[in-house]
Amino acid sequence: MTTPSPGKPRADALIDGERLITRLRTLARIGARADGGVNRQALTPEDAAARKLVVGWAQEAGLAAETDPIGNLYLRHAPAGAENAEPIVSGSHLDSQPAGGWLDGAYGVIAALEAVQSLKENRAALSRPVEAVAWTNEEGSRFIPGVMGSSFYVDRLSISEIEDKLDPDGVRLGDALAELLAATPDLPVREQPRPIAGLVEAHIEQGPILEAERLTIGVVEGVQGMRWMEITVRGRTDHAGTTPLRQRRDAMLAATSMVQALADALDDPDDIIRFTVGRFIARPGAPNTVADEVTFTIDLRHPDEHVLERSTETIGRVVAEKAGDCDFDIALQEALKPVRFDERIVETVASATSDLGLPARRMVSGAGHDAAVLAQRYPCGMAFVPCHKGISHHPSENADEADLIAGAAVLAETLRRLASD
Ligand SMILES: [Zn+2]
Missing domain, CATH: 3.40.630.10 (Zn peptidases)
Structure with a gap:
């Protein structure tokens, strides 16, 4: 001092x-x-x-x-x-x-x-x-x-x-x-x-x-500023032992690849963008069943509204790219400028x-x-x-x-x- x-x-x-x-x-x-x-x-x-x-x-x-x-x-x-x-x-x-x-x-x-x-x-x-x-x-x-x-x-x-x-x-x-x-x-x-x-x-x-x-x-x-989103990925439940991988619509694999691809796409060399997936829920949640629905949250923060807007577009693009045979939707739950x-x-x-x-x-x-x-x-x-x-x-x-x-x-x-x- x-x-x-x-x-x-x-x-x-x-x-x-x-x-x-x-x-x-x-x-x-x-x-x-x-x-x-x-x-x-x-x-x-x-x-x-x-x-x-x-x-x-x-x-x-x-x-x-x-x-x-x-x-x-x-x-x-x-x-x-x-x-x-x-x-x-x-x-x-x-x-x-x-x-x-x-x-x-x-x-x-x-x-x-x-x-x-x-x-x-x-x-x-x-x-x-x-x-x-x-x-x-x-x-x-x-x-x-x-x-x-x-x-x-x-x-x-x-x-x-x-x-x-x-x-x-x-x-x-x-x-x-x-x-x-x-x-x-x-x-x-x-x-x-x-x-x-x-x-x-x-x-x-x-x-x-x-x-x-x-x-x-x-x-x-x-x-x-902050945006909260919830992503839902929908596939199909199948038997984990009998269904060949090529024939599955595995919501878990789609959702996990989304999370990793989003983290890469939103990586900020200046470390200002805050991207967090804090909740990840798979249904039906049985060990021997392919997950048919996964929801995860995104908490996105940055001081500049334009960056938030651009990052939101990136999220939409990456989720669509990684969805494969699964359906998805992106719900914006809260946006604070x-x-x-x-x-x-x-x-x-x-x-x-x-x-x-x-x-x-x-x-x-x-x-x-x-x-x-x-x-x-x-x-x-x-x-x-x-x-x-x-x-x-x-x-x-x-x-x-x-x-x-x-x-x-x-x-x-x-x-x-x-x-x-
Ligand atoms: Zn306080």
């Missing part, structure tokens, strides 16, 4: 690093797993307990806490005279994967709380309110879809269209949401989303780049980082985030901190405390600059 030059802000003067780490470790006890990870899925009693804990910290700090019909949490500092201006917002999510880590989402919420509280305590001269937010159900591991709270905020989702969704145990989303809201009965409910002047989400990188390059901050310029974050927000994250003397690089997020959804309507940006070996969505997820503290300081300084325009 470079030494900050005199006259420039220092990380430990902007926020209380010890308080940040203590809160993160306290929060990690809610839904703690025996293996060191966290299981705090959306709209569970653990999720409700995490919200209560965070609301308590915010209220102790003199911040105004509110919720909304989908359970998003708003922790607000509005300096006198600036109450009616559109706020600068920062936040992430408190829910985790079933076998998740202690930092994914939680870091962005607690860092935002630390930044907002510190701006209040340091009496920063602000012309806008600053708000820390926890968005409901980012992960989507219990109730589909994920990024639920942020989608609600940008009007892409109404509660009536999701309230009858069931979790794997048959619990209705509407009932789980009502229970979550009932756990904090004193919180005022913000009925309508309010316009946001700017938003910055802090998050662990969930990838290996910052750690490998020994950098403290990733200035995130956008989020790569790449997101480019707001240039002014990105620049502010970059300048706050360099003025703090922290080594950084610009990068594109490999994973989806609430900020990518909110960017559909509001100016958004993100700041990443390194995590160990790039591991996330896993109990062993971890990061250096010094990096977590530095990231929260960058967040505080970024919010201060954006809220004093």
